[in-house]
Amino acid sequence: MLTKxxxxxxxxxAAHMLAQAQIVLSLExxxxxxxxxxxxxxxxxxxxxxxxxxNTDRYCAKELVLFPHQTCPEHKHPxxxxxxxxxxxxxxxxxxxxxxxxxxxxxxxxxxxxxxxEAYYTVFHEIELHPGEQYTIPPNTLHWFQAGDTGAVVSEFxxxxxxxxxxxxxxxxxxxxRRFEG
Amino acid sequence: MLTKxxxxxxxxxAAHMLAQAQIVLSLExxxxxxxxxxxxxxxxxxxxxxxxxxNTDRYCAKELVLFPHQTCPEHKHPxxxxxxxxxxxxxxxxxxxxxxxxxxxxxxxxxxxxxxxEAYYTVFHEIELHPGEQYTIPPNTLHWFQAGDTGAVVSEFxxxxxxxxxxxxxxxxxxxxRRFEG
Numbered sequence: 001m002l003t004k005x006x007x008x009x010x011x012x013x014a015a016h017m018l019a020q021a022q023i024v025l026s027l028e029x030x031x032x033x034x035x036x037x038x039x040x041x042x043x044x045x046x047x048x049x050x051x052x053x054x055n056t057d058r059y060c061a062k063e064l065v066l067f068p069h070q071t072c073p074e075h076k077h078p079x080x081x082x083x084x085x086x087x088x089x090x091x092x093x094x095x096x097x098x099x100x101x102x103x104x105x106x107x108x109x110x111x112x113x114x115x116x117x118e119a120y121y122t123v124f125h126e127i128e129l130h131p132g133e134q135y136t137i138p139p140n141t142l143h144w145f146q147a148g149d150t151g152a153v154v155s156e157f158x159x160x161x162x163x164x165x166x167x168x169x170x171x172x173x174x175x176x177x178r179r180f181e182g
Numbered sequence: 183m184l185t186k187x188x189x190x191x192x193x194x195x196a197a198h199m200l201a202q203a204q205i206v207l208s209l210e211x212x213x214x215x216x217x218x219x220x221x222x223x224x225x226x227x228x229x230x231x232x233x234x235x236x237n238t239d240r241y242c243a244k245e246l247v248l249f250p251h252q253t254c255p256e257h258k259h260p261x262x263x264x265x266x267x268x269x270x271x272x273x274x275x276x277x278x279x280x281x282x283x284x285x286x287x288x289x290x291x292x293x294x295x296x297x298x299x300e301a302y303y304t305v306f307h308e309i310e311l312h313p314g315e316q317y318t319i320p321p322n323t324l325h326w327f328q329a330g331d332t333g334a335v336v337s338e339f340x341x342x343x344x345x346x347x348x349x350x351x352x353x354x355x356x357x358x359x360r361r362f363e364g
Contacts, residue, residue, distance in 0.1 A: 022204035024275070024314035053316060054271045054339055059241035061271065061339035089236045089243065093206070132206035134235060157236055157243035157339060 014049035014065040021094035021153040039174035060161040064154040066147035074144035074169040085139030088158040092129035096148030111146035120170035196231035196247040203276035203335040221356035242343040246336040248329035256326035256351040267321030270340040274311035277334035281309045281327040293328035302352035
């Protein structure tokens with residue numbers, strides 16, 4: 001689990017990257033930046049920083065921050081009740097991000113799979129996104145993503161977000177107990 | 183109707199304001215910036231510039247650009263079939279915007295109602311938004327908005343956008359014939 005100190009350092013780093021991208025947050029939003037370490041205890045390698053602007057039963061919008069070469073691990077958004085599963089549009093705002101989805105595998109990946117977790121990465125269709133480029137991920141589709149050398153800021157536009165139903169390929173991952181902790 | 187020259191000038195001005203806000207567009211997106219003059223032939227006074235990133239049957243995301251003191255005229259998003267009407271979250275990214283919705287009226291407005299159109303503005307509950315501030319407008323609720331002295335860039339996160347069903351208070355307004363013209 002992240003310590004309060006680790007949480008605050010990560011929040012400050014994420015806030016700095018958002019400011020570099022000229023994305024303005026309120027002081028309250030800065031204090032509430034979500035740091036997800038997915039329970040693996042290797043935040044710099046496997047993790048994600050999030051600001052949720054709005055999440056209603058109709059739509060959701062977030063900013064995602066990735067530190068240099070930080071990876072959001074492979075997962076999918078399954079159907080929940082009448083919902084066919086979360087659909088997401090990723091728009092790169094700053095830096096560079098490699099996104100991997102189901103489909104023809106790239107032979108030489110741009111990203112580096114986190115050491116020790118190779119078994120839990122299974123989809124390798126690569127999409128490289130630079131600022132002003134975007135990609136929409138269909139519901140119930142495995143995906144993972146990693147920033148380039150400078151990190152990345154990505155806007156996520158989506159249907160309703162229900163993180164507690166996300167299915168991760170890595171059985172060691174716990175998404176929810178690691179939220180807003182510290 | 184806007185001439186091709188007027189359209190291109192407005193597109194260039196909107197692209198410049200987005201660049202000032204450090205919002206990157208592809209060349210294709212720059213060429214497709216939507217200029218809405220609402221059929222009134224007074225774009226600088228009454229109009230809106232839009233970039234639609236994504237509009238699916240589940241969610242929608244746009245950037246809205248307003249020139250200095252430009253006004254998006256009063257309208258609402260009514261129920262359409264099983265849809266209770268478009269719900270919108272406006273997040274100011276750059277500049278300043280005054281948003282007016284149904285509710286207690288502000289006595290002294292920050293915005294100036296476009297001259298000659300006073301009869302078509304009926305809601306005056308004022309919300310002033312600066313960068314990093316946002317407001318969510320419920321479905322089927324009258325609203326209008328105007329930028330401050332420098333203009334404004336506003337991100338709109340919403341449910342599905344079906345502009346053709348929008349109801350404007352001003353009967354002279356035509357929303358759709360004015361799209362992508364030129």
